Amino acid sequence: GAVVSQHPSWVICKSGTSVKIECRSLDFQATTMFWYRQFPKQSLMLMATSNEGSKATYEQGVEKDKFLINHASLTLSTLTVTSAHPEDSSFYICSATRQQETQYFGPGTRLLVL
């Protein structure tokens, strides 16, 4: 149990376009989902916390207008990178909680902006 999926697993896009990444909890209802960004050979940086039916809470320094997060149901959260630029290229990972304490992570989405 506690399986989290992400789609797509990798995406290449042109600079200026928008990209949507989906995060799904497959076998449990997740009241809270988190979005992280990971640069090569570095740790995970929390971008935002997403609660079902409410606005996401963004970490300091994360542009909410650039990284749009929607948590429309208890099993789905989406991250949209708007007007993507090469510096947005990264590995994006989501996690979901079915209890308050333990986060279960998705496999990640690698974004490359040309």
Place this chain on the structure above:
Amino acid sequence: AQSVTQPDIHITVSEGASLELRCNYSYGATPYLFWYVQSPGQGLQLLLKYFSGDTLVQGIKGFEAEFKRSQSSFNLRKPSVHWSDAAEYFCAVGARAGTASKLTFGTGTRLQVTL
């Protein structure tokens, strides 16, 4: 604010040898503590967690970790390493709160296993 320190960036061990990965945390109260493992290009898999109770916790794949409050440590151990254990290991601390806990990760320790 909580923080996590993993002093070892890279560790190399021989297959069959024992392993200990160090983790020190800073948090004002009793924390939630986690160890995750990440294979290249993959997400994170939970190895084990500590919330309360017995300070020696057992996880998957033969891993265990011991919470030592006096040392603010939560070191990960395995008695005999397998080549498939080569990966990146992250220690994380979660803030206890009424809502879902936010995790703060250490910088990770890359484990290399030689045959």
